[in-house]
Amino acid sequence: MKLELFVVLVAVTCATSKPLNKATTGKNKLLLVSFDGFRWDYDQDVETPHFDQLVVDGVKAKYITPPMLTMTSPSHFTTITGRWVEDHEVVHNMMFNTKTNLKVPHKKTLTRSEWWDNGALPLWITAQDQGLKTGSFFFPGGGANYSGQAVNQVVVEEAGHPDDNETEWRQNIDTVMSWFTEEDLDLVTLYYGEPDNVGHAKGPDHPRRIEIIEQIDRTIGYLREAISRHGLNDSLNVIITSDHGMTTVKKRPEVDEIILNKYLNLLQHASFEILDYGGFGILTPRPGQEQKVYDALSNAPNLTVYKKSEMPESFHLAKSERLPPIVVVADLGFNLNSRFIVYVNKGDHGYHNGEMDMKTIFRAFGPNFKRNFLTEPFDSIHIYPLMCKLLQIEPAPHNGSLAVTEDMLQYNGESEQTKVGQMCRSSSF
Structure with a gap:
């Protein structure tokens, strides 16, 4: 009987064993x-x-x-x-x-x-x-x-x-x-x-x-x-x-900064873009142009282009309805520019969350x-x-x-x- 009572007491205690501390007046x-x-x-x-x-x-x-x-x-x-x-x-x-x-x-x-x-x-x-x-x-x-x-x-x-x-x-x-x-x-x-x-x-x-x-x-x-x-x-x-x-943003003369319009005529092939915002960019191709946009931007250096539907699962972005079809992520420290360089920031973020500088x-x-x-x-x-x-x-x-x-x-x-x-x-x- 003593053993059975002990087992019951331990079972009850286990089920309720982690109450948080409370101030005397209630919840913290x-x-x-x-x-x-x-x-x-x-x-x-x-x-x-x-x-x-x-x-x-x-x-x-x-x-x-x-x-x-x-x-x-x-x-x-x-x-x-x-x-x-x-x-x-x-x-x-x-x-x-x-x-x-x-x-x-x-x-x-x-x-x-x-x-x-x-x-x-x-x-x-x-x-x-x-x-x-x-x-x-x-x-x-x-x-x-x-x-x-x-x-x-x-x-x-x-x-x-x-x-x-x-x-x-x-x-x-x-x-x-x-x-x-x-x-x-x-x-x-x-x-x-x-x-x-x-x-x-x-x-x-x-x-x-x-x-x-x-x-x-x-x-x-x-x-x-x-x-x-x-x-x-x-x-x-x-x-x-x-x-x-x-x-730290990499700039001339140490690196060649990225101007995406050199690789794709954005006015002709895109209907919407936000490409002058640090290390992350989004773009909506004109109808029927998605593959062409993807292929062209894939030739640009120091960045990775993703079709939204094919992004790594670890990004937890592919299911978004609001995000446009094309996503561009620059390599650490490289700034995205759409048509010309007007970027004045000396530091930035928006890069891959696996980079230690983003932690x-x-x-x-x-x-x-x-x-x-x-x-x-x-x-x-x-x-x-x-x-x-x-x-x-x-x-x-x-x-x-x-x-x-x-x-x-x-x-x-x-x-x-x-x-x-x-x-x-x-x-x-």
Whole structure:
């Protein structure tokens, strides 16, 4: 009888063995912070005491891999939906329409719901549908409506807004902290446009990039002070990540830059194109011209041309209805130019997500995260189910897996859980 009772107790314990820590008042809150264009190694050649302390106090991934495409809007929307780009259909920073030739710059798309609302529910809406309150501060996608539903608290970044004002960065943190404490929000996403702008303008190897990383590090220090000041240390989990990395653009006289019109008369053979946008380009051939366009561009150096229907499965782009039939990906550091060279950026992204220069960061700390825990690299798509676990909500359909990130979580009675887990694994029932 004693053995039977023991078996029953262990079985029940195994079934319920991983409750997350909770603050005494209920579920813990979550802050997701994204620093645009923060390459995985940007803190390795800079004095970053606050980032260094995060390694001691929380979780660090060696790096994470963004989705194809390594662009701001597609990558951020993968993080907040847990869906591949072919599923959520935010397939470029620019909003476009291949039939009308509409092209809308990135920041002007931020409130255009028709670009974002394609059936894949972002975490804000899923959380709100389950009784939580959410907010978005400058985060891509946060300013749109989803089936008519808006995020509870929203601040949208306007075109032309400066991205590098450190005083404003701190004010934004203060606003977010007030959302948690005064408005009782459960989830907030906070976006910063650096170090992306500096990476584009100066290149990843420029001293100004080091200065902006130092500024980001000070901001992390201010964030942690603000969390303490608002009494959130025991109830707020924080994830810090990014959307893509950055690489140096190769230019003359070191290389011959790519001008695609040398290999194909674009005006004659294409009805729509976005080919002057970093390392990634899209093109709609005129009727009956697809093979000719593909063959001609295949002769261009330092790039790879794909028919959408034949792209590698690992890209998770082939099923997209919005993406045009021809996709062009430049070799790392080569810039795509359609007709002539007007490109001034010294750094860029949009290249293959397998390139190390496109990898980015992941840090996390708070009551539900282990301390001094280094995890192996993983794909950014797995952040979504982790966030759902932290918020204790049922996720919407997604392509990620909690199994990839669950080891970084701290559970109630961790040492006892380890013993119980061992018993569960060794039991035959």
